[in-house]
Amino acid sequence: LKVLADTVDAARAIADHGAAFKLLVEIDCGDGRAGVSATGQTLLEIADCLSGSKAARLDGVLTHAGHSYGVNDIPKIQQIAEDERQAVVHAAERLRTAGHAVNTVSAGSTPTALFSQDATGLTEYRAGVYVFFDLDQQSRGVCQTQELALSVLATVIGHNRESSKILLDAGGLALSKDIGANAFRPEVRYGAVVAVDGPALNDVYVTSVSQEHGHVKVTDPALFQRLPVGSRVRILPNHVCMTAAAYPVYNVTDGDTLIDQWDRCNGW
Numbered sequence: 001l002k003v004l005a006d007t008v009d010a011a012r013a014i015a016d017h018g019a020a021f022k023l024l025v026e027i028d029c030g031d032g033r034a035g036v037s038a039t040g041q042t043l044l045e046i047a048d049c050l051s052g053s054k055a056a057r058l059d060g061v062l063t064h065a066g067h068s069y070g071v072n073d074i075p076k077i078q079q080i081a082e083d084e085r086q087a088v089v090h091a092a093e094r095l096r097t098a099g100h101a102v103n104t105v106s107a108g109s110t111p112t113a114l115f116s117q118d119a120t121g122l123t124e125y126r127a128g129v130y131v132f133f134d135l136d137q138q139s140r141g142v143c144q145t146q147e148l149a150l151s152v153l154a155t156v157i158g159h160n161r162e163s164s165k166i167l168l169d170a171g172g173l174a175l176s177k178d179i180g181a182n183a184f185r186p187e188v189r190y191g192a193v194v195a196v197d198g199p200a201l202n203d204v205y206v207t208s209v210s211q212e213h214g215h216v217k218v219t220d221p222a223l224f225q226r227l228p229v230g231s232r233v234r235i236l237p238n239h240v241c242m243t244a245a246a247y248p249v250y251n252v253t254d255g256d257t258l259i260d261q262w263d264r265c266n267g268w
């Protein structure tokens with residue numbers, strides 16, 4: 001089991017626990033969320049805490065460029081990827097110079113892993129959302145809409161012509177209320193509605209959600225005929241990690257054919 005630490009207190013607790021943990025020191029590469037400086041003294045102090053442990057040992061360093069999600073410019077993502085790499089590789093070099101073995105030098109977010117131009121010194125990239133992609137990544141230029149692999153199957157359960165809305169049976173619980181893509185594509189709101197067989201419905205989005213229901217604002221009355229009550233649609237999610245976490249299994253299809261079911265691996 002590998003665990004993370006970015007404080008001396010946490011490292012001491014891990015060293016004293018008695019379990020054979022492998023410790024990764026988390027490095028802050030610019031996101032400011034967590035991690036120690038690659039150039040600071042705390043990095044070495046954390047590693048020193050493991051030196052006297054009979055069970056736990058230092059395995060390496062890890063970082064995550066979460067701030068890559070804040071831009072939609074590929075050259076900027078490439079620069080963040082290089083900053084990420086340099087920070088974690090420099091941290092590893094300092095630890096080795098101080099006499100500590102470093103096996104793992106880990107970096108990665110989906111944007112930086114895909115647009116990195118140099119992986120020198122790294123042992124792995126941890127890209128997560130790339131498995132499915134989502135509208136959040138599409139809005140940043142990381143992928144194309146046709147590359148989104150996961151969607152939520154929903155049914156049209158009502159028409160409200162007075163409020164110009166179509167009601168779906170997929171709301172906040174089915175889609176999540178994450179609207180990360182709205183930073184660069186505000187029109188997508190809670191998800192893009194596409195036909196079950198794949199073709200996009202032009203400018204049709206889940207504009208609001210309640211717990212169990214999604215609401216599609218109708219700007220063209222013809223959409224009521226296009227999506228009658230009982231018809232099915234697919235919804236492309238904003239943040240697929242949040243959406244996928246709501247389901248115990250994933251149905252894998254090839255066209256209209258169900259070819260497999262994947263169980264979800266839980267980490268909590």
